[in-house]
Amino acid sequence: xxxxxxxxxxxxxxxxxxxxxxxxxxxxxxxxxxxxxxxxxxxxxxxxxxxxxxxxxxxxxxxxxxxxxxxxxxxxxxxxxxxxxxxxxxxxxxxxxxxxxxxxxxxxxxxxxxxxxxxxxxxxxxxxxxxxxxxxxxxxxxxxxxxxxxxxxxxxxxxxxxxxxxxxxxxxxxxxxxxxxxxxxxxxxxxxxxxxxxxx
Amino acid sequence: xxxxxxxxxxxxxxxxxxxxxxxxxxxxxxxxxxxxxxxxxxxxxxxxxxxxxxxxxxxxxxxxxxxxxxxxxxxxxxxxxxxxxxxxxxxxxxxxxxxxxxxxxxxxxxxxxxxxxxxxxxxxxxxxxxxxxxxxxxxxxxxxxxxxxxxxxxxxxxxxxxxxxxxxxxxxxxxxxxxxxxxxxxx
Numbered sequence: 001x002x003x004x005x006x007x008x009x010x011x012x013x014x015x016x017x018x019x020x021x022x023x024x025x026x027x028x029x030x031x032x033x034x035x036x037x038x039x040x041x042x043x044x045x046x047x048x049x050x051x052x053x054x055x056x057x058x059x060x061x062x063x064x065x066x067x068x069x070x071x072x073x074x075x076x077x078x079x080x081x082x083x084x085x086x087x088x089x090x091x092x093x094x095x096x097x098x099x100x101x102x103x104x105x106x107x108x109x110x111x112x113x114x115x116x117x118x119x120x121x122x123x124x125x126x127x128x129x130x131x132x133x134x135x136x137x138x139x140x141x142x143x144x145x146x147x148x149x150x151x152x153x154x155x156x157x158x159x160x161x162x163x164x165x166x167x168x169x170x171x172x173x174x175x176x177x178x179x180x181x182x183x184x185x186x187x188x189x190x191x192x193x194x195x196x197x198x199x200x
Numbered sequence: 201x202x203x204x205x206x207x208x209x210x211x212x213x214x215x216x217x218x219x220x221x222x223x224x225x226x227x228x229x230x231x232x233x234x235x236x237x238x239x240x241x242x243x244x245x246x247x248x249x250x251x252x253x254x255x256x257x258x259x260x261x262x263x264x265x266x267x268x269x270x271x272x273x274x275x276x277x278x279x280x281x282x283x284x285x286x287x288x289x290x291x292x293x294x295x296x297x298x299x300x301x302x303x304x305x306x307x308x309x310x311x312x313x314x315x316x317x318x319x320x321x322x323x324x325x326x327x328x329x330x331x332x333x334x335x336x337x338x339x340x341x342x343x344x345x346x347x348x349x350x351x352x353x354x355x356x357x358x359x360x361x362x363x364x365x366x367x368x369x370x371x372x373x374x375x376x377x378x379x380x381x382x383x384x385x386x387x
Contacts, residue, residue, distance in 0.1 A: 009367060010367075012367040012369075012370035012371060013363055013366070015370070016341065016342065018348060018366075040374075043374055044370055044371075047370065047374060047377070048342055048370070050319050050320060051323065051338075051342040051343055052342070053320075054242075054320050054323070054343065056237070056238035056241045056242065058234060058237065059247075062233065062237065063234070064230075066229060066237075066251075066254065066255065067226050067229050067230060069255060070225075070229060070258050070259065070262070071222070073255065073259060074259070
């Protein structure tokens with residue numbers, strides 16, 4: 001058997017006429033017996049009756065006014081949207097100009113460190129030599145005249161003997177001097193020994 | 201190109217599409233403005249507030265016209281947008297009321313009822329004291345006369361849930377009115 005609490009939950013729908021016929025009949029039966037529930041249901045009926053009687057007064061022409069107001073708002077919105085659409089490319093162009101200016105400033109600034117200087121020199125070298133990147137690097141002849149070429153002792157002997165014995169264009173004394181100019185005492189002795197052997 | 205094709209092509213021009221959308225939108229506004237305005241008028245105190253909410257609702261309708269799938273009647277879809285707009289508004293209002301700690305209406309001598317007009321305004325006051333969702337169910341079902349099936353679609357719930365919500369709302373409304381010192385015999 002249902003309690004008053006159970007019927008209390010059904011009473012609002014009973015009042016609004018939204019119960020199934022079976023539930024409606026059950027509630028009607030209960031209301032005949034229960035004064036408390038009957039009072040409760042009467043108060044709900046009073047509330048819904050006031051709601052049904054109530055109507056909202058509309059200002060004449062409100063619909064037309066609303067349409068005008070809405071179209072005005074939508075037009076203003078669309079104007080702003082168009083303005084914003086123009087702003088985006090303008091902003092993008094301004095940003096591009098700023099970026100290009102910054103990059104060109106960086107490019108024209110002199111190399112601030114040794115590494116960059118080296119890199120620039122190497123780049124200039126590759127750009128301006130005839131041989132190109134994979135070509136032979138030309139030898140600087142000045143190194144030879146400065147006596148920086150490393151020759152072996154045997155080469156020196158052979159050169160000295162050639163200068164003394166076989167070179168006809170220089171005098172005998174000069175040839176001795178030239179031949180022995182780069183030799184220390186020990187080597188000088190050896191050259192003399194070799195000369196004795198060659199000449200005698 | 202045949203004349204028929206030219207006509208279709210003309211209709212698809214952006215200006216024509218915009219004009220077509222504007223015409224359909226204006227028609228939707230005129231057909232539904234009364235329902236939507238009266239929903240908000242019962243929810244809020246002044247005409248200006250109801251008008252603002254009505255406009256806000258139709259602006260949302262315009263923005264979302266392309267999303268309307270025509271699976272339901274246009275008026276229930278518009279109601280759905282209106283109810284969400286209304287519930288959000290009521291929640292913001294309630295938050296402000298909590299900040300002001302405004303309880304002056306309860307048990308005040310001004311709430312004694314003498315005629316039906318006063319009862320209507322008192323009922324409006326009482327409705328504003330229940331939760332936003334319950335307010336909406338009461339307004340949609342009792343004032344606007346929508347079926348629970350429609351209420352369920354608008355409130356994005358099931359029919360049973362809408363009935364339970366309505367039942368609780370009516371009971372809460374009765375309690376609020378009692379707290380305000382309302383006598384039902386006068387009503």
